Amino acid sequence: MKTITIGRGDGCNIYIDDESMSRRHAIIKIPTFGEMEIVDMSKNGTSVNGIRLRPNVPFPVSRKDVVTFADVAQLDWAKVPDPLKYYKLGVLIVGGLIVLLLAIWLAKSLFSGSKEEPVKPAIEQVEKSVPPSEQQVETTKEEPAEEAADDKAEPQTPAATEGKETTSDTYDPVKEFNKAVQAGKERRVAEERARQQKAKEQQKQKEQKQKEQKQKEQQKEQQKQEDSKQPSDGNSSKKEYKPEMI
Numbered sequence: 001m002k003t004i005t006i007g008r009g010d011g012c013n014i015y016i017d018d019e020s021m022s023r024r025h026a027i028i029k030i031p032t033f034g035e036m037e038i039v040d041m042s043k044n045g046t047s048v049n050g051i052r053l054r055p056n057v058p059f060p061v062s063r064k065d066v067v068t069f070a071d072v073a074q075l076d077w078a079k080v081p082d083p084l085k086y087y088k089l090g091v092l093i094v095g096g097l098i099v100l101l102l103a104i105w106l107a108k109s110l111f112s113g114s115k116e117e118p119v120k121p122a123i124e125q126v127e128k129s130v131p132p133s134e135q136q137v138e139t140t141k142e143e144p145a146e147e148a149a150d151d152k153a154e155p156q157t158p159a160a161t162e163g164k165e166t167t168s169d170t171y172d173p174v175k176e177f178n179k180a181v182q183a184g185k186e187r188r189v190a191e192e193r194a195r196q197q198k199a200k201e202q203q204k205q206k207e208q209k210q211k212e213q214k215q216k217e218q219q220k221e222q223q224k225q226e227d228s229k230q231p232s233d234g235n236s237s238k239k240e241y242k243p244e245m246i
Helices: 085-115 122-129 132-152 158-168 173-239
Strands: 002-007 026-030 036-040 046-048 059-061 067-069
Antiparallel strands (some): 002 026, 026 036
16 A cells, blocks of 8 residues: 655645645555545545535545545645556557457458359369360260169159158157157156155164164163162171171
8 A cells, every 4th residue: 555645744645735725634545456445634624525524534535526625725636656567558559359259350350251252063174184086975975874774773652662761751840859858757767756755765874873872861861860770789798797606
């Protein structure tokens, strides 16, 4: 925290030459992070936005407030150092660099998109590279081969076509969704049963511990009763009268 002194004394950080000012009229406390405070230490008083401050009592203040001393001088905030000045400047510089980089990237993407030419199909390129005479020869050669392939192809029976249709229609999204929902329900039911079983086991363990605790307490009470009876039996044996032989 930094402290700024204001007054007409020689050692003040902000010097105001006026007879109404005290040598150490007021101080401003400037934390690194937080709100500034001003403390009046004068006889003629200090005001913030027209409100008279109580002496030696900190009062929150900002750089937008109007601070007057003894109603004769006003505080110049330019003379009060700002600890966050360089921090704010760094934030502005970093933000500007980010905006600039984004603008460059967008410009590059727009220019690259406009310069790209549509890719032509490979078939058209091959046709252009081959002379027309050779294309005619290739078509004449390919036609018999296609006819032979058609002759070799066996006609499909109606049964085969029906089987293909049925296999293609076996997938039903509604049924798959219902199966997924049912599986989720079964999983939740299993989890709920496991949780109930675990709770029952914990309850049984708790009851077993309580029974053991009661048994231990009973054993302790029995032991205390036996211990309390033993001294009385010893005293009676001592006091027992034994007649002497005559």
